[in-house]
Amino acid sequence: MAKKKLYIAYGSNINLEQMAYRCPTAERVSTGFVENYELEFRRVATIVPKQDSKVPVLVWELKPEDEQRLDRYEGFPRMYRKETIPVKIGDKVVDGMVYIMNDGQISPPPESYYTGILKGYVDNGMDTSYLKVASERAYSHYLSELQEMCVECDETEDIDEDEDDDYDFDEYDDDEEIDPDIDGQTRIDYHSLRM
Incomplete structure (x- = not known):
């Protein structure tokens, strides 16, 4: 009989x-906690080392075929790698396998993805404040990056506010007939095409 493995879920796989x-x-x-890590969103969830922090998790027992299926869903080994780390369950500490994202930048999660994780937190009686803090941190990071980009645009673009002053928008009267053969190009009378 193949040996089962403990799997530590912190993101969408908390959803039952x-x-x-x-x-x-x-x-x-x-449920349990992974200590000295922090939940982070890079559109999807990952955990990153952070001293004196912790991440609420749901521990599963997997058969080898379960792990193979998860490998495909989690994009192992390109998107996520697998590590064995300690997880605290009550008063005990055991080792479990966890998927950790290889690369990526902090970015807010899509609403449907976040909602799925939130449902998992609620269904398993987990403290949702950790999830909310991670989401707020991702949005804050995203907004600060946008502000930096706007500042860079303002510094590099010298927009002439009087640029449109040379053009007289009232130059043409809407009722005025326009020559249908301007510059030798035949104009189509679109009004005649109406049914």
């Missing part, structure tokens, strides 16, 4: 419905 679909034979073990 999603895991039932992805890994029908996976068994929920318990």
